[in-house]
Amino acid sequence: MxxxxxxxxxxxxxxxxxxxxxxxxxxxxxxxxxxxxxxxxxxxxxxxxxxxxxxxxxxxxxxxxxxxRPCLVTDVGWTPAHFAAESGHLNVLKTLHALHVAIDAPDFFGDTPKRIAQIYGQRACVAFLEKAEPECQNYRRVAQQKGLLLDELDPDWDQKKKELELSLPSRNQNTNKKNKRGRGSKEWRV
CATH class of the missing domain: 1.25.40.20 (Ankyrin repeat-containing domain)
Structure with missing residues (x-):
């Protein structure tokens, strides 16, 4: 390319x-x-x-x-599933799940898409993710036993995560947590 x-x-x-x-x-x-x-x-x-x-x-x-690649993450570890959960796009979550994407991946703060859906009151997404997360974990377990390779890792994330850990005094600080997540300083809507 x-x-x-x-x-x-x-x-x-x-x-x-x-x-x-x-x-x-x-x-x-x-x-x-x-x-x-x-x-x-x-x-x-x-x-x-x-x-x-x-x-x-x-x-x-x-x-x-x-x-x-649905496994790629933002600067704080948000996957497409995190954004779909925040926005209430159940159809996106169902599609990602059908593709065996890790829809239970935590972001830098430890929040999974299900937790994001809970925070933003996306009840249908929460209900779906409660059932889908164990299925996702089971699929990974079976794939590992069969020696199947899964596309779940963002090669840039480990370095970004280290940089974030060094830049933040404590990962447990909850002040202004929403601004540290996927939205950042720019408004995310177009």
Whole structure:
């Protein structure tokens, strides 16, 4: 793959955030954009994070078909499942679960998508995740026994996590916890 121009990636992120499936398709078909590119200006969100935030199912399927990895995390460890849980997009969570994505992965603060759904009052998502989390754990256990490789690790996350641990005096500080999560200093809605 050729090196990607920053403006191309910004266009892909914007097209996904706007839910413009036709534009997303055109950008991806050109083959110049990495669907796993993390936009540092938006807390390391990938286009798949934006699709989950917006509940854009068609865009999400398109991104995955072009190689988007659902295990990639933001600067504080949020997966697409965290954003779907926050926004109440049950259909996104069901799709991620059907793809055997680790929908029980904790963020930097230890919050799983189920906990995020609880915080934001997304009852249907909580009910689904209560059943789906044990299934997800069981699938990982069986896959490990069979020697199957699962795409669950973000190679950048270990380093980011260490940097966060060094920058925060204590992981147990609960002050202003929402601002330290997925939203950051920028407003997340487009």
């Amino acid at each position: 050729e090196l990607t121009k920053m403006s191309d990636m910004t266009k892909l992120h914007q097209a996904v955030a706007a839910g413009d499936c036709n534009l997303v398709k055109r950008i991806l078909k050109k083959g110049l954009c990495d669907p796993n590119y993390k936009d540092m200006d938006w807390n390391d969100r990938t286009p798949l994070h934006w699709a989950a935030i917006k509940g854009q199912m068609e865009v999400m399927h398109l991104l995955i078909a072009y190689g988007a």
